[in-house]
Amino acid sequence: MPLRMSTLFVRTLKEEPADADVKSHKLLHRASYIRRSAPGIYTWLPLGLRVLDKVEAIVRDEMSKAGSQEVHFPALLPAEPYEKSGRWEAFGEGIFRLQDRKKADYLLAPTHEEVFTLLVKDLYSSYKDLPASLYQIQTKYRDEARPRAGLLRGREFIMKDAYSFDTDDAGLDAAYEKMRKAYINVYNRLQLPFVMVEATPGAMGGSGTHEFLYPSEVGEDTYVRTDGGYAANVEAVTTVVPEELDYSDAPAAQVVHSPGTTTIATLVDFANTHHPREDRPWTAADTLKNVVCTVVHPDGEREVVVIGLPGDREVDLGRAAGTGMLGAGEVDLEPATDEDLEKHPELVKGFIGPGISLDQAVLGLEGSIKIRYLLDPRVVKGTRWVTGANEVDKHVFGLVVGRDFVGDEFIEAAEVVAGDPAPDGSGELQLARGVEIGQIFKLGTRYAEALGLSVLDENGKARVVTMGSYGIGVSRVLACIAEEHADDKGLVWPANLAPADVHIVATGKDAQVFDVAEELTAEVEKAGYTVLLDDRPKVSPGMKFGDAELLGMPTIVVVGRGLKDGVVELRDRATGETTNLPVDTAGQKIVDAIAEKLDAINNIELLEQ
Ligand code: ATP
């Protein structure tokens, strides 16, 4: 049966949602694919659901080819397994928690590592049972601080999550490789450009991990690449650390009166005017900037830390938080508020420094102020800095790392800048933005250990299972496809994902127009394709064309004025190309046009498993 515009549950809209600044969000809303229910929570309407089904079918097919079997967990889960893994706490405010009538704790699962681990523990006990790989396509819940851009960042969203179970590292490596290939095939079949980048494990724990990003300005992730083939999420970039310097001849540090120099720019000006260097002018990179930040721990505790970094760089809060060094679980890093600062009056705003010598240390291991002092990796032993002297209007020049001060730890907290060297030596980093559409993790034994998943090996000895976890944001991917395949008139679905293969539009009042449109519909359906038929009697041609462009079927057929000359019009939605088809052979020609588009996609080369 065709989808009929006269009865289909769809209402095309002119207005964009008030909060929409991203194309895919506007179009999916205006074309009635989705409808907002609450912030970050959406209802799927018939057309949206059809695309979603097709996206899911491709994901299922590739999972199956990778040897993973589908299961389906509840979204509502007891807290206990998550307490055992430590994530009940670690997720902090990021999850939805609830209680049943007996006051037992539950959560709406944000991801399912714990219960997959328990399921395998429940049924498997021997090395002979492994390897195993399971997946589901499931609704996930995360109480995102900033839901945005429709499906791109929801609080309820659809994820494909797969998990692999192996007895050793070689097995995990093989499982990871299968998933990597499956992901590449999925995104290629979905006609979605992507880059695979090195990533950081964050709160998931584990060793290796890669993210798949859809390169786009609407993305919230920054990644870097080089012409030499390096690609990483900015969070995973490690600084190329300069060599330590010999400081045996370094002159003693000198405290100077530096009035009105509360910013790096004024400090550099001051230095060049009053204390010029002989070899070259001072630059911001010679100064050590000490930025007060607040770590927000999962339990809500606010911990003030100071981050010391070269003055020509800013702190990248996300990158620092992503290191996993700031604390256990999902920590956030924020600029310190006035309230945070009030608790540490010993920090002299604008003139903060580690102290003017080791025996007068203010920050760092020996420091009189007991807060963590975290240093950028460029602040290596022997380097000399201009920095605050912890007194109003005073700076210290020639402060030497190792001799005059030490930090508590090094941290990758500085922003990565275009032109920085790549850690693998493959050239200068270029920066770009993207949307995270998937991530694969080598989890290792963390969850298996926490939840007691082990199997007996050949010698009857218990061996902890090693796991991988592999996610694709299915609903987010759909939004990215809409973002990529659209123009100023509307959506332009790839042929294999469109809700219908062809949109047949009958225009005018003539009964014959409607009869011919029905006949063509029947013929196309007989060939096995789906038709969206605009059979609305009292809607203007302009309105119908506008709707067809907005809804985005890849092929549009117009049955209207041309009919008196014996032709119907075939339009390619993507290229705008139109062809007149003689009515008597039009059915077959339409079928051919559809088949050609589908073949082009179905014939793309895929990786073999
Ligand atoms: P992000 O950094 O964007 O918050 P994440 O790294 O927390 O994502 P994962 O835990 O890796 O997400 O989840 C696997 C996949 O689920 C992600 O790669 C992404 O495609 C998707 N995803 C995660 N959060 C959301 C969300 N709020 N809305 C839609 N999709 C999401």
Ligand code: MG
């Ligand atoms: Mg991720």
